[in-house]
Amino acid sequence: MTDKFIFRFVAGITIFVIAVVIVLNRHLIPGPATPPAFTPYLPLLNAILNGTCSVLLLVSLYFIKNGNIAMHKRINILTFCLSSLFLVSYILFHYLMRNDTLYGDANADGILSSDEKTLAGGLRTLYLTILIPHIILAAGVLPLILLSFYRGLQMQVEKHKKLVRWTFPLWLFVTVSGVVVYLMIKPYYHF
Template structure:
């Protein structure tokens, strides 16, 4: 496969995924009137997948620094697969769940009253300071992951290393901050 084809493929996948997530978050794709009973468990599954990916990325870094390419490669294939499963679960949750979840929304009505806003205070600001780069970097890391993964599988080591210098810290931040975001927003789930 030519580089041109790979870049186009990665661009199409990235655009489709980002568009789908935006449409779901804006509730522009109609979901079911009533969410299935397993829906409330999806955010926890997503946090578990993100946490597992965080650990796997760190272990993978350890093994490549030890020169163990085989273990590094297998760990990255597993991490990539779990991240793909995360993405499917994330999209499914946002398709099924139609309620807006807002940090500090004690009543679960989707609107922050002055009392709720005051109660959340600095923690809401901290939450938003973690969430905002998480969202931006999650969208931006997808093409980097796909290209890094491709270069690694093709054993294009120099190109892989060049990409991974950016991909690794961003992917690590996204997976770790995903767990933190979940733990912070969990008290405000009203399922």
Template sequence: MSDKFIIRFVAGVTIFVIAVVVLLNRHLIPGPAVAPAFTPYLPMLNAVLNGTCTVLLLLSLYQIKQGNITLHKRLNIVTFCLSSLFLVSYILFHYLMRNEIVYGDLNGDGKLSDVERASAGSLRTIYLVILWPHIILAAAVLPLILLSFHRGLQMQVEKHRKLVRWAFPIWLYVTASGVVVYLMIRPFYHF
């Protein structure tokens, strides 16, 4: 496969995923009237997948520093698969769950009253300071992950290293902050 094809493929996948997520978050793709019984478990699954990916990324870094290319590659393949499963689960949750989940929303109406806003206070600000970079970087890292993964599998080591210098810290932040975001928003799930 040519580099041109790979870059076009990565761009297409990235645009598609971002478009689907935006449409789901804006409720422009209709979901079912009633969510299946397993739906409330998806956010916890996503947090577990993110946490596992965080650990695997750190193990992968350690293994490459030790010169163990085979284990580094295997860990990255598992991490890539788990991150892909996360993405499917994340999209599925937002397709199935139509309720707005808002940090500080104690009664589950998707809006913050003045009392709820005051009650959430600075923790809501901290939550948003973690959440917004998490969202932006999650979108930005997707093409970097796909390209660096491809380069690594093709043993294009120098191209892989150049991409990973950016992809690794961003991917690590996204997976770790995903767990923090889940733990912070969890008390405000109303399902």
């Protein structure tokens, strides 16, 4: 396969995934009237997958720093698979759920005390400060992950190293911030 083909393939996948996420987040494709019973568990699953990927990325770094290429490759394949599973679960959740969850929304009774409103307002700023770069970098790191993965599997070591200098910290930020975003928004889920 030529580099031109690989770049086009990666661009196509990236554009497709971003388009699907935007369409689902804007509710342009209606999900079922009543989501399946497992739907509320998907955000927790996503956080677990993100957390696991965070740990695996660090383990992968450990192995490559110690010259164990075989384990580095195995861990990265596992991380890639779990990240792919995360993406499927994330898309499924946004397809199935019709209601958006907003940070600082009222509790299930629809009531917030003045102290809760003040605390939620301050923490909402922190939440958005984490969420916005998380979203932007999640979209931006996808092609880097795909290209890094391809270069690594092809043992194109120098090209892989150049890409991973950017891919690793961005991917790690996205996986860690994904867990933080989940923990911060979890109290406002009402399903």
